[in-house]
Amino acid sequence: MFNFSELRLVHIDDHLLFAQGIYSLLGQETFIEELIHAENFQEGLKIAIHHQPDIILLDYFLPDSKGIESIRQLREACPTSKVILLTMETNPEVITKCRNEGAVGFLPKSISKKELLDALKNVMEGIPTFPAVTEINPKVNRSQSKLNILSKREKQIANLIAEGFTSVEIAEKLFLSDLTVNTHRRNLIQKLGLKNSAQLVAFIENLKFSE
Template sequence: MLNFTELKIVHIDDHLLFAQGIYSLLGNETFIEKLVHAENFQQGLSISSKLQPDLILLDYFLPDSNGLDSLRHLKAVCQESKVIILTMETNPEVMKKCQGAGAIGFLPKSISKKELLDAIKNAMSNIPTFYFLLPISHSTQRPQSRLNILSKREKQIANLVAEGLTSSEIAKQLFLSDLTVNTHRRNLIQKLGLKNSAQLVAFIQNLKYSES
């Protein structure tokens, strides 16, 4: 059960069957006050500008707008709304552009109900959820599988970073130099396709939540 009440959500997607599926998944959730569907971008923009929803679920491919342009227009009109891209797009470069344009999530349409609810909880807690952070050959992997590219030491340091420890504190605990820890942190951020330590913390915390 999510610790949020009375959320207003707008879902913008031109595929009616998928939209009906989203409604069947979320329509009976008690934490949602209103769930509105728009079948194209212009309709979604009009509804969102009036409703000012807490969350917008946005398809990247719409008949009347480019996905990135859609995102930018929505963020300009609904500055407080969280936007999650819910799409069939698997290009990591597109994901990064959406991330840079203000999306708080980028999810495949193949996700489960639990994964969608997790992403909504994360969004309302200002925690990003991005599934496509690896090169395109690995783009369908879930967040947990991304850890397979990390060494045992990197995983250890990632968990300590997520617990809020500084590089100096990690170095003392693991009997390493500050320089070594900082090098590992840079490698972690690069391997996982993140931008900074804050995103690394959110990424690890997101994994721990989804496992609980």
């Protein structure tokens, strides 16, 4: 049985308001000895290496790292830490990949305080915490339907972005100006309700997983 009087956590999330909410919720708990927030992956990785926490709460969407690669690096650098995804991502294929990569939990950001505390307890007692596939399939369908609002050119550019091409390379491939490609990139992010290009790449890749 794990001693909950000394739980040490690192939370990696670039949403500062959400992170402050987590700190407010968990900071009240007497069993948490240490709770450190990092607003990007590289900072979080350094903190995790130094502190070797019991649990790392990780957002799937980070501006400087993809979710799967983030888990891989954290597992290599902190083999005794338990990685839990706390994120808006709900694609079942992504969840399966995260689990296969060594994550022990996958929680939605809409989770209640009680659900979060229960998940922490379960994970520290060796019980993985993952949603059932039936709970998350509708989100995939909604994501697929978002593509219907995109033009043929926007879909083409979105796929090239997901394949790792820069705006300059896309412009050369499609015989467009850099300005035109960057305009399409901004429109894609806005239409799909995303924050940045990193989320756009993850969005397109997740749809490919579900095909």
